[in-house]
Amino acid sequence: MMKLFKSMRKNRLNLGKNTKYLKYAIGEIILVVIGILIALQINNWKENQKLRHQELTYLNNLKADLETQINMLVVNIDYETIIIDQSNDIIKHYELNKGFNSMDSVFPKLNDLTTRWTFSNANTTLLQLLNSNQINSIQNVGLKEHLIAFNQQIDLFAKNTNISNTNLIDNITTGAFISTGGIASYGYSSRMIQKFNDFYPVKGKIVHDNELKKTLIKTINKPLNKLETINKVAYRNMLSNLQKSGNEAIKTRTEQILKMIENEIDLRS
Known part of the structure; x- marks a missing residue:
């Protein structure tokens, strides 16, 4: 009988030890899981900070x-304004003088029409973001859509x-002018x-050759030359008006997006 009691007592002690060990093991597992979760959160926080810093860099570059x-665009608009003004003056002079006469002040304006200005895209950061598929770095969905458009x-x-x-x-106007x-x-x-300077x-x-100037007046006032010149002056005027309107529309859109980017930078600063 005593052996039976001793055996039962031993089993209870072993069961108690196993229970304590099990509790300890579960506690250890919970601590490990919590540690992993905390480490993941810290890692995610660091990664998010890195992404936000990268986004802020992109935003500042886009702003610049x-x-x-x-x-x-201001330069382009100013140039097209010159061409519009010069061509308007030429047409007004033509109407008042019934042709190309007394041209000393007008010929330089006509010569201006042989020039043209090239449009350049300065948005290298945006092109880089789109080409590298990094445009998704921009968190603001509305801003991102505006940038793509x-x-x-x-x-x-x-x-x-x-x-x-x-x-x-x-190919059409410059040669004639x-x-x-x-x-x-x-x-x-x-x-x-x-403007060039x-x-x-x-x-x-x-x-400096006065005979050359006399020949020039005779040549430009030949009926076919007169017709071709004044038609192309009017055509050039129309083209520059279109270009000026286009540049002004792009400028307005650029200013709107710039304001959106400045707001985003303020939120993240």
Whole structure:
């Protein structure tokens, strides 16, 4: 009987030890799981911080690109304004003088129409984000959609501008203005020269020959030359009005997106 009691007592002690061990093991597992969860949360927090820092860098770079783009658009708009003003003056002079007469002040304006301005896309960061599929780094879904649409708009406008410059200006109008505008005798207007000098010095050689000027007047006033010149002046005026409107629309869109980006930067700063 005593052996039976001893055996039962021993079994209870062993059961108690096993229960304590089981509790201890479960506690250890819980602590390990909690530790893993905390480590994952810390890792996720660090990764999110890294992503947010990267996003803020992208936003600041986008902001700088858009500011550059606006400055370039101002230059484009100013240039197209010069062409519009010069062509308006030429047409007004033509109507008042019933042709191309007393042209000393007008020929430089006509020569200005041989030039054209190229549109440049300054948004290198946006192109990088799209090409590398990093555009999703931008958390604000609305801003991201605006950026994608903006890239499409500016890409289309750039292509149309280049096509217009090559096919409509270079191939249609420029040759006629060079032939009848008197580049050699008059050069460009002071207004256009100043525009060029804002970026790089422009030097032109003027040929001083009064007989050449007389020949120029006779040539431009030949009926077919007169018709071709005034038609192409009016056509150039229309093209520049279109280009100016396009640049102004792009500028307005750029300013809107810039404001959105500035707001995002303020939220994250």
